[in-house]
Amino acid sequence: MDTAQILPHLNAALNTVATLLLVLGRLAARSGQRDRHRAIMLAALAVSAVFLASYLLYHFTAPIFVFRGQGWIRTAYYILLVGHVLLAVINVPMILLTVRHALCGQFDRHRRLAVWTWAVWLTVSVSGVIVYALLYHLYP
DSSP states (O other), X not given: OOHHHHHHXXXXXXXXXXXXXXXXXXXXXXXXXXXXXXXXXXXXXXXXXXXXXXXXXXXXXXXXXXXXXXXXXXXXXXXXXXXXXXXXXXXXXXXXXXXXXXXXXXXXXXXXXXXXHHHHHHHHHHHHHHHHHIIIIIOO
16 A cells, blocks of 8 residues: 555544544643643644645645545535635634744633634544545545
């Protein structure tokens, strides 16, 4: 199995791990466990950074993958994909700014932005796994 065949599966696994970390990080923040929250969210950031590098490597080297589903599922897939990509592009600067606020001790600004960043980040991670499942498992 070559790299182009492995990376989509790795990317889905990284997205799944990021999703779990995001949920655990949110729970830690809500329960007041700041150190735990920080460690988990930095892990989510690291996993997402590895995902982004792997995703870009895959899309710059692999042939374009065509979705094979037909009918309403095809329309639903492309709506999901477009929303996923747009939110992912928006989310990168949101994540970086949210992390910057936290690392600089600007916790009020961090909290205000983190509510939105977390929701978009979680949506992107979950929708990425759904896109993967549709492409590689339901309509290969």
